[in-house]
Amino acid sequence: MNIGDVSSRSGLPAKTIRYYEDIGLIKPHRSANGYRCFAETDLHKLAFLGRARALGFTIEDCRTLMALYEDESRASADVKQLALEHLAKIEAKIADLQAMHDTLGELVKGCAGDSRPDCPILRDLSGEG
């Protein structure tokens, strides 16, 4: 398989696939003409990576997850721990965003949104002046 095929079958852009090779996540063979030559296992790995990235895991997490996946003697505890740490980071981000959302929502609610200059949003940003 050439990179275009793997790209459409995995849903990942060709650029991303080349990047993943660059950083050592996959190691496709090369054809005589220099083209990358992907096996089914490469495609499978890329799909794995795509799903892990979609769950928000960092590239380094993905590297670890792949290693665990390929390690038949892994302990599921290791996978779970990684997932729990990631879950905690997601929760922290949600909490941050929620706080912004609540604050900004309040300010927006108080803003007339008309042609006059008076605005509680700017008043708040300027330090209640």
Next chain:
Amino acid sequence: MNIGDVSSRSGLPAKTIRYYEDIGLIKPHRSANGYRCFAETDLHKLAFLGRARALGFTIEDCRTLMALYEDESRASADVKQLALEHLAKIEAKIADLQAMHDTLGELVKGCAGDSRPDCPILRDLSGEG
């Protein structure tokens, strides 16, 4: 005021303040020795920027907000629109993160987390194989 004073009074790192000057958000004067020389208005602007950034506005949004703030003849509608657009982006991010959280949470719940290799998280990532 030197940059150290402004830094501690605004809560922004000196690096950040220099960066904000670099991209034209503030224009402090210079003393004879080449040091930046901040007026109270600069400090006020930096505090404004710090609060806007804390609400998650991008630097470009901050630039617009500052311009609106300094424009006495602004329409609060313009401020409100910017804020509403930002609010929508925050909501979209929260929704994304929440979806990740829910999916990953389900997978984690099903994972024994013991010394055995069997793991629903990896099974899901590998495509249910």
Next chain:
DNA sequence: TATGAGGGTTCCAGTCAGGGGAAGGTCAAG
């Protein structure tokens, strides 16, 4: 046989919002 389309390759630069650190100038205190 030329040529054009549509693959593929490498490498460089840019994104966003700064952070880290080097090399060097300035200032007040001891």
Next chain:
DNA sequence: CTTGACCTTCCCCTGACTGGAACCCTCATA
């Protein structure tokens, strides 16, 4: 006079790609 705390500019680094330039390969068509 020296020490230490400031300040300056400069350049590289981050994550996870994305865009583009310049060039090569293959196949179909005129």
